[in-house]
Amino acid sequence: MRLNSQLVPAVLATTVIAAALAGCGNSTNTAANEPTLTIVSNVVGGKNPQENQAFADEIGQALHCKVNFINVPADYTQKVQSMMSSGQKLDVIYATGPDLAQLVKSGAVVDLQSKIQQSTVLNDKNVVPQWEWDDIKIPQTTGIYAVPVKYQGALMPIVRQDWMAELGLAQPKTLNDFYNVFQTIKQKKGVYGLTLSQIYDIEPFMSAVGIKNQYVMDNGKRTIPYASAAAIPVYEWLHKLFADQLLDPNFVTNKTSDERNLFLSGQVGMFNYWDAWVPMLNNLANTQGAAQGFDAEALPGAAGPDGKILVSTGDTSVWAMPKNAANPDLAFKFMEWWNTKPGEILGSLGVKGTDYTENNGQYQLTQTGTAENMDHGDPQPIDTGWKNPFPDLQKGYANAKQIGVKYGYQPYTLPDWNNANVIVAQYAVNAIMGKLSAQDAVSQMHAELLSKHLVDE
Amino acid sequence: MENTQQLAARTLSMKSKLKEQRKGKNKLAWTLYLMLVPTIVYFVILTYFPLLHAILISMQNFHMIGDRPFVGLQNYSQVLSDQTFWSTFGNTLFLGIGILLIGFVAPIVIALSLNELLQTWLKRTIQMIIYIPHLFSWVVVGGLWIYLLTPNTGLVNVVLKLLGIPQVQFMTDPNLARWVIILVSVWKDVGYNCILYLAAMVSINPALYESARIDGATRWNEMWHITLPSLGRTMQVVGLLSIMGILRLFDQIYVMRNAxxxxxxxxxxxxxxxxxxxxxxxxxQATASALLILLLSLFLTLFTRRLVRYDDM
Amino acid sequence: MNRRATRLGNVLFITVNLLFLLVICSSMIIPLWNAVAVSFSSNLASMQPGIQMWPRQFSFSGYKTIWSILAIWKPFENSAIVSVLGTLLHVFLCSLAGYALAQFHLPGRRWITSLILITMMIPFQAIMVPVYVTMQQLGLLNTLFALILAGTVSGFSILLMRNFFLSIPGEVLESATIDGAGHFRLYWNICIPLSKAGLATVALFEFVGRWNDILTTVLFINDPNNYTLQVALNSLISQGGSMSSGYIVTDNVKMAGIMIAILPLLLVYPFVQKYFVKGIFVGSAKE
Known part of the structure; x- marks a missing residue:
C-alpha cells in the first residue's frame, strides 16, 4: 500500500502527460473520430500482409472502429514482451494456456469474469460451454482472464482408415491390437506403423494403464504419472515397437510438420494429432495430390484396465486484455463478436471476397480459400450452433470431435512443467530406444525430478 | 629470403619514423575524434544506454505492466543456484572450445590450399561454393544435416553401409551429437572465415613471393614461410572473435537439439x-542470466588476452 | 634428380590439394542442390523424407504458390532498400572509425577500442527490451529507418577495417603526410583505395547479415507494408510449421521461398568476390 501511495503522483503525472499527448493526437484525428483497436496475434489472421489487412478491415467494419491488426510472423513472445514492457497499449493479445497463466500471475491482464457474466453472447452456455471456461481458469485464481479463440480439441491417434479397410483391420482397443495394426501395415505396406514427435504423443498408449500426462495432484502433492512404475509396461511396449521396426526411428528428431508430411505422403500408418486436423488432412490429400482413396480417421486411445480411455486436450488458445488497454470496451466487444457468426466465419473461412464468396446464404470457397483450408485462427468454433457451410470438407471431424469430448481431459499444467517435460522426454525416449531399461528410465526420471524439486513425491 | 628481411626492416624503420613525425601532429587528433563521433553516438544510444537499462531490469521483479519492485541481486542468485545454468555452462565450454579450435584451423587450411590453385576460375568457383552454407539460415542447415545423418535413409549412413560400417545413430547419442554440432558449425562457417584469410592474402606484397622464387623456394616453402606468417593479424582477429562468440552459440542448438x-x-x-x-x-531473470553471460565473456576475453598477448588491441 | 623430385612433389601436392577441395565443395553443394531439387518437386513428392538430388516429380507448383500468395515486390523492395543503404552507411562509418583507431598516436585509443570490443560481447537478448524502448522513444518504430539504423556500426567491422588499415605500408602514408594531407584526405584518397578487399569483406558480411535478418524486423516493424522479404517469406513458411494452424506449407514451397531469398545473395556475391580473387591472383602468380 505504501508503495502505491508513492506511485500515485507518478501515475498522475504520467496520466496528465498522456492525456495532453492524446489530446494533441485527437485534434488531428477528429475527422475520423473512430478509436483504434490494437490486436496482436501470431496464428490468427491471413497468410500474407494483404490478407491480414483485409482481415483487419473486416473486423473494423463490424465494430465501427479502426483496427491495427499486428500479425507477428516469428519470435512472438519476444515481440509481445517488448511491446508491453515498453508501455505500448495493446487492446487484445493472443495467448496460449501457459502464457496466460504467466500473464495472470504477473497481473498483466484484466479479470473479465463480471463482463462475461453480463454478456449476452459469452454468458450463453450454448455459445461457450461451461467446460471451456473451466479449462481457461488458472489454478489458484478465481477470475476468468480470457475468452477462448477456438474449440481447442484433443490429441488422438489418426490412422489411414483406407489401409485399415484394405487390410481388414478392426479398430484397435488394446496395446496388442495396436501392435497388430502396426505389424500388418509394416508387412503389407512396407512403411512404419507409427510415428511420434513430442512426448505427449504417447498419451493414447499411456491410456492403456490409465495414467495422465503432465501433473496430477495427489493429496496436494505434485506427481508426474509418466515417471511412475505404472508407466513401465507402456515404455516396454513402445520399445518393442522400436525394436521390431514398427516405430519410425526418427521419432526423436521429428517435428510435428514431419509427422504430417510422412502421413500425407503415405510413409507411415498412424500418428497422434489434433482432431481438427482429420478433415484438414483429408482436404489436403485432395489438393496436394496424395494417394487415391486417402482417408484419415481418428481413433480413441487404448482402453485402460477399467475400460476407461484417456486422450489429452491441448493448451487453450485465448484472447486476453492487457490492464493498460486503451479501449477496453471495444476490446471486449471484439471478443464477443469473435464468437458470433460473422466472427466465426472470419476465423474459419476467412475474408469475404478473398477466401469465399456468398450468394443468398450460399458459400463458395475461392481458390485461395481452398488452399487455406478454412483456418484463419478458428477452424472449429466453440459455438454449439456453429455449422460449417461445407459439410463435405469436414470428413472425419464429427467422429474425431466425439472422441475428444468423450475421453478428453485437460492436463494439469503448472509453470514448472516446461522444465519437467525436458526430463520426462529425455528418459522416456531412452527407454523407447532401449538405451535404458524401462525400469531404470522411470526410476532415474523420478529421481531427477525429485532432486530438482519438480515433483513432491 | 634476404629481400624479405630487408623489406621488413625497412617497413619497421619507417613506421617508427612516421610515429615520431605524427607526435608533433597531435593537434590533428580532433579530426580523428570527428571520425569516431557517429560510432560513439551509436554505441552510447543503442548499446550502452540500453545496457544500463538492462542492468536495472535485472535487479527488478520485472512485470510488463504494473509495478516493478527492486529486488537487488535476487535474480542473479537464482540463476547462479540453478544446476541447469551450470550444466549448460559446461556444455557451452565443450562445444565452444571444440568449435574454436577446429574452426580456427579449418579455414586457414582451406584458404591456404585455395591459394595454391593456379586456375583463377577454379579458385573463384570453389571459393564461391564454400561460402554457400553461410547464406542459408540455421533452420535450413540444421534440418538438412539432421536428414543427412538419420539412420537407414540418411546419406551419411547410406555411405557407411556401402563401406560395410554399421549404422550410427548420430543425433540420438549425446556424445556423438556434440561432435556433430561442432563439425556442422565449423562446416557452415568455414567459408566465412576463409574469406577473411583470403582478403588478408590479397594484401601480401607480391615482391615477397618473387624473391622467394628466385631463391628456389618450393610452393610448400612459400606457404609456410611467407603466406602463413602474413596472416598473423587476421588469425588474432578471428581468434578473438571466436572466443567472444563461443558463449553466444544459440541458433544452431535451438534447431538441432532434441529430447x-x-x-x-x-x-x-x-x-x-x-x-x-x-x-x-x-x-x-532472463536479463540477469544474459548479463552473466556478458560478464563471463569479459572474463574469458581478458583471460585469453593475458594468455596470448594480442599485440596492441 | 633433385629437381625432378621437386616437380613430382609439386604435382602430388596439387593433386592432393585439388581432391581435398573437391570433397569439401561437394559437401557444400549438397544443401543447395537438395533445395533446388525439392523446390522443383510436386507437393506430394517434396513431403517424402530423404535427400533429393533430382526432383522426384518435376513441378513449378512451389514457385507458383509463393507467387500467388505473396505479393513479393514490396517486401523485396524493402529488403533492397534496407540492405543496400544499411550496408553503404555501415561500411562508410565503420571504415572511418577503423581508420581513426588505426592511428597509434590517438589519445584514448585503447579505451575506445575496449569499449567497442565490449559491445561485441553483449547478448542481444540482454538489451532487447531496452533497445525496443529506445527505438520507441526516438519515434523510429515501424519505419524502415529503424532497420537501417539498427547495426549501423558494429565492433566486428570496425576491428576488421582497423586491421586492414594497419597493414597498409607506412611508406605510402608517409609520403602523403609529407605532402600535407589531412586525415580525411589520407583516409579517402589513400587508405580506401588500398583496402578494397577489406571493404568488400565487410560489405559482403554486412549485406548478407542484413538480408537474412528476421528478429530485428519482427521487433521493430508492425506494418506489413514495411516487411522485408525474409519476414514476409517466414510468415508464409512458419505458419505451416505451427501446431495449431490448419494451413500446411509443403516442402517444395518452403524451398522455393528459400531459393528466392538467397538468389539475390548468389547474384551479388560474384561481384564482391572479384576483389578477393583478383588480389590473390596478382599476389601469388605474378612472376
Missing amino acids: VIEPKVDVLMTYVFDQGFKQIDSIG
Missing part, C-alpha cells in the same frame, strides 16, 4: 531463451 541430447548440448543462450523468452513475462 535425448538436450542435457549434453544445451548452452547458455538456450538457457536464457528457455527461462525467459519461451514463456511470457520473466524478463528480469
Whole structure:
C-alpha cells in the first residue's frame, strides 16, 4: 500500500502527460473520430500482409472502429514482451494456456469474469460451454482472464482408415491390437506403423494403464504419472515397437510438420494429432495430390484396465486484455463478436471476397480459400450452433470431435512443467530406444525430478 | 629470403619514423575524434544506454505492466543456484572450445590450399561454393544435416553401409551429437572465415613471393614461410572473435537439439531463451542470466588476452 | 634428380590439394542442390523424407504458390532498400572509425577500442527490451529507418577495417603526410583505395547479415507494408510449421521461398568476390 501511495503522483503525472499527448493526437484525428483497436496475434489472421489487412478491415467494419491488426510472423513472445514492457497499449493479445497463466500471475491482464457474466453472447452456455471456461481458469485464481479463440480439441491417434479397410483391420482397443495394426501395415505396406514427435504423443498408449500426462495432484502433492512404475509396461511396449521396426526411428528428431508430411505422403500408418486436423488432412490429400482413396480417421486411445480411455486436450488458445488497454470496451466487444457468426466465419473461412464468396446464404470457397483450408485462427468454433457451410470438407471431424469430448481431459499444467517435460522426454525416449531399461528410465526420471524439486513425491 | 628481411626492416624503420613525425601532429587528433563521433553516438544510444537499462531490469521483479519492485541481486542468485545454468555452462565450454579450435584451423587450411590453385576460375568457383552454407539460415542447415545423418535413409549412413560400417545413430547419442554440432558449425562457417584469410592474402606484397622464387623456394616453402606468417593479424582477429562468440552459440542448438541430447548440448543462450523468452513475462531473470553471460565473456576475453598477448588491441 | 623430385612433389601436392577441395565443395553443394531439387518437386513428392538430388516429380507448383500468395515486390523492395543503404552507411562509418583507431598516436585509443570490443560481447537478448524502448522513444518504430539504423556500426567491422588499415605500408602514408594531407584526405584518397578487399569483406558480411535478418524486423516493424522479404517469406513458411494452424506449407514451397531469398545473395556475391580473387591472383602468380 505504501508503495502505491508513492506511485500515485507518478501515475498522475504520467496520466496528465498522456492525456495532453492524446489530446494533441485527437485534434488531428477528429475527422475520423473512430478509436483504434490494437490486436496482436501470431496464428490468427491471413497468410500474407494483404490478407491480414483485409482481415483487419473486416473486423473494423463490424465494430465501427479502426483496427491495427499486428500479425507477428516469428519470435512472438519476444515481440509481445517488448511491446508491453515498453508501455505500448495493446487492446487484445493472443495467448496460449501457459502464457496466460504467466500473464495472470504477473497481473498483466484484466479479470473479465463480471463482463462475461453480463454478456449476452459469452454468458450463453450454448455459445461457450461451461467446460471451456473451466479449462481457461488458472489454478489458484478465481477470475476468468480470457475468452477462448477456438474449440481447442484433443490429441488422438489418426490412422489411414483406407489401409485399415484394405487390410481388414478392426479398430484397435488394446496395446496388442495396436501392435497388430502396426505389424500388418509394416508387412503389407512396407512403411512404419507409427510415428511420434513430442512426448505427449504417447498419451493414447499411456491410456492403456490409465495414467495422465503432465501433473496430477495427489493429496496436494505434485506427481508426474509418466515417471511412475505404472508407466513401465507402456515404455516396454513402445520399445518393442522400436525394436521390431514398427516405430519410425526418427521419432526423436521429428517435428510435428514431419509427422504430417510422412502421413500425407503415405510413409507411415498412424500418428497422434489434433482432431481438427482429420478433415484438414483429408482436404489436403485432395489438393496436394496424395494417394487415391486417402482417408484419415481418428481413433480413441487404448482402453485402460477399467475400460476407461484417456486422450489429452491441448493448451487453450485465448484472447486476453492487457490492464493498460486503451479501449477496453471495444476490446471486449471484439471478443464477443469473435464468437458470433460473422466472427466465426472470419476465423474459419476467412475474408469475404478473398477466401469465399456468398450468394443468398450460399458459400463458395475461392481458390485461395481452398488452399487455406478454412483456418484463419478458428477452424472449429466453440459455438454449439456453429455449422460449417461445407459439410463435405469436414470428413472425419464429427467422429474425431466425439472422441475428444468423450475421453478428453485437460492436463494439469503448472509453470514448472516446461522444465519437467525436458526430463520426462529425455528418459522416456531412452527407454523407447532401449538405451535404458524401462525400469531404470522411470526410476532415474523420478529421481531427477525429485532432486530438482519438480515433483513432491 | 634476404629481400624479405630487408623489406621488413625497412617497413619497421619507417613506421617508427612516421610515429615520431605524427607526435608533433597531435593537434590533428580532433579530426580523428570527428571520425569516431557517429560510432560513439551509436554505441552510447543503442548499446550502452540500453545496457544500463538492462542492468536495472535485472535487479527488478520485472512485470510488463504494473509495478516493478527492486529486488537487488535476487535474480542473479537464482540463476547462479540453478544446476541447469551450470550444466549448460559446461556444455557451452565443450562445444565452444571444440568449435574454436577446429574452426580456427579449418579455414586457414582451406584458404591456404585455395591459394595454391593456379586456375583463377577454379579458385573463384570453389571459393564461391564454400561460402554457400553461410547464406542459408540455421533452420535450413540444421534440418538438412539432421536428414543427412538419420539412420537407414540418411546419406551419411547410406555411405557407411556401402563401406560395410554399421549404422550410427548420430543425433540420438549425446556424445556423438556434440561432435556433430561442432563439425556442422565449423562446416557452415568455414567459408566465412576463409574469406577473411583470403582478403588478408590479397594484401601480401607480391615482391615477397618473387624473391622467394628466385631463391628456389618450393610452393610448400612459400606457404609456410611467407603466406602463413602474413596472416598473423587476421588469425588474432578471428581468434578473438571466436572466443567472444563461443558463449553466444544459440541458433544452431535451438534447431538441432532434441529430447535425448538436450542435457549434453544445451548452452547458455538456450538457457536464457528457455527461462525467459519461451514463456511470457520473466524478463528480469532472463536479463540477469544474459548479463552473466556478458560478464563471463569479459572474463574469458581478458583471460585469453593475458594468455596470448594480442599485440596492441 | 633433385629437381625432378621437386616437380613430382609439386604435382602430388596439387593433386592432393585439388581432391581435398573437391570433397569439401561437394559437401557444400549438397544443401543447395537438395533445395533446388525439392523446390522443383510436386507437393506430394517434396513431403517424402530423404535427400533429393533430382526432383522426384518435376513441378513449378512451389514457385507458383509463393507467387500467388505473396505479393513479393514490396517486401523485396524493402529488403533492397534496407540492405543496400544499411550496408553503404555501415561500411562508410565503420571504415572511418577503423581508420581513426588505426592511428597509434590517438589519445584514448585503447579505451575506445575496449569499449567497442565490449559491445561485441553483449547478448542481444540482454538489451532487447531496452533497445525496443529506445527505438520507441526516438519515434523510429515501424519505419524502415529503424532497420537501417539498427547495426549501423558494429565492433566486428570496425576491428576488421582497423586491421586492414594497419597493414597498409607506412611508406605510402608517409609520403602523403609529407605532402600535407589531412586525415580525411589520407583516409579517402589513400587508405580506401588500398583496402578494397577489406571493404568488400565487410560489405559482403554486412549485406548478407542484413538480408537474412528476421528478429530485428519482427521487433521493430508492425506494418506489413514495411516487411522485408525474409519476414514476409517466414510468415508464409512458419505458419505451416505451427501446431495449431490448419494451413500446411509443403516442402517444395518452403524451398522455393528459400531459393528466392538467397538468389539475390548468389547474384551479388560474384561481384564482391572479384576483389578477393583478383588480389590473390596478382599476389601469388605474378612472376
